[in-house]
Amino acid sequence: MxxxxxxxxxxxxxxxxxxxATQMLGSADEAADAVQDAFxxxxxxxxxxxAARGPLRVWFLCLVRNRCIDxxxxxHPGVVDVDRLRDPGMGxxxxxxxxxxxxGLQRALAGLSVAxxxxxxxxxxxxxxxxxxxxxxxxAPGTVMSRLHRARLALKxxxxxxxxxxxxxxxxx
Numbered sequence: 001m002x003x004x005x006x007x008x009x010x011x012x013x014x015x016x017x018x019x020x021a022t023q024m025l026g027s028a029d030e031a032a033d034a035v036q037d038a039f040x041x042x043x044x045x046x047x048x049x050x051a052a053r054g055p056l057r058v059w060f061l062c063l064v065r066n067r068c069i070d071x072x073x074x075x076h077p078g079v080v081d082v083d084r085l086r087d088p089g090m091g092x093x094x095x096x097x098x099x100x101x102x103x104g105l106q107r108a109l110a111g112l113s114v115a116x117x118x119x120x121x122x123x124x125x126x127x128x129x130x131x132x133x134x135x136x137x138x139x140a141p142g143t144v145m146s147r148l149h150r151a152r153l154a155l156k157x158x159x160x161x162x163x164x165x166x167x168x169x170x171x172x173x
Contacts, residue, residue: 006046009056010039016126017064023121024068024114034071038063058135061126065118065136072114108158116151123148 014035021031042049042063049059109117122133123144133148134141 006049006056007043010042010060013057013060014039017061019125020061020118020121021064021068023109023117023125024065025071026110030071031068034067035064038067041067054135055132057128058132061122061128061132061136068118104159104162107162108155111158111162112151112154115147116154119144119148120151120155 017035017038018028018031021034022028025031025034038060042060049056053059109120112120119133119137122128122136123130128136130141130144133144137144139147
């Protein structure tokens with residue numbers, strides 16, 4: 001694959017990769033660094049991508065995930081940094097309700113293990129198939145299904161335990 005074509009495809013994967021890294025690391029700034037490192041690594045060694053082993057998307061998200069794991073191994077426990085932007089189309093009450101629900105969901109997600117956060121992010125935020133997730137996590141597709149089920153149950157429990165009343169918000173993401 002030509003380096004220029006790969007670069008364009010990787011740029012299109014940036015937001016999804018950043019979402020995965022943010023959920024794993026809990027910090028938007030660290031996530032940006034992890035995605036940037038993975039992007040540089042991918043462009044420096046484009047020959048390490050083998051199309052016969054799977055889509056570029058899976059390969060790149062594996063690079064991002066591995067970089068996040070490296071950072072988690074080196075990091076000291078810290079505070080979760082969640083950046084929130086106001087939707088200008090909402091009224092103040094709607095915006096506040098959404099912020100409270102989103103904050104509750106973020107608290108519930110933060111209470112999950114890294115493995116649970118990453119599998120929920122890969123499936124529910126990035127809309128990857130079970131096969132793609134299996135490729136990224138290097139596990140069987142059946143294992144993806146069972147881990148995702150357990151992670152969603154844990155998220156629902158954490159969301160409810162935190163006093164949130166709208167349990168549908170946890171599954172709406």
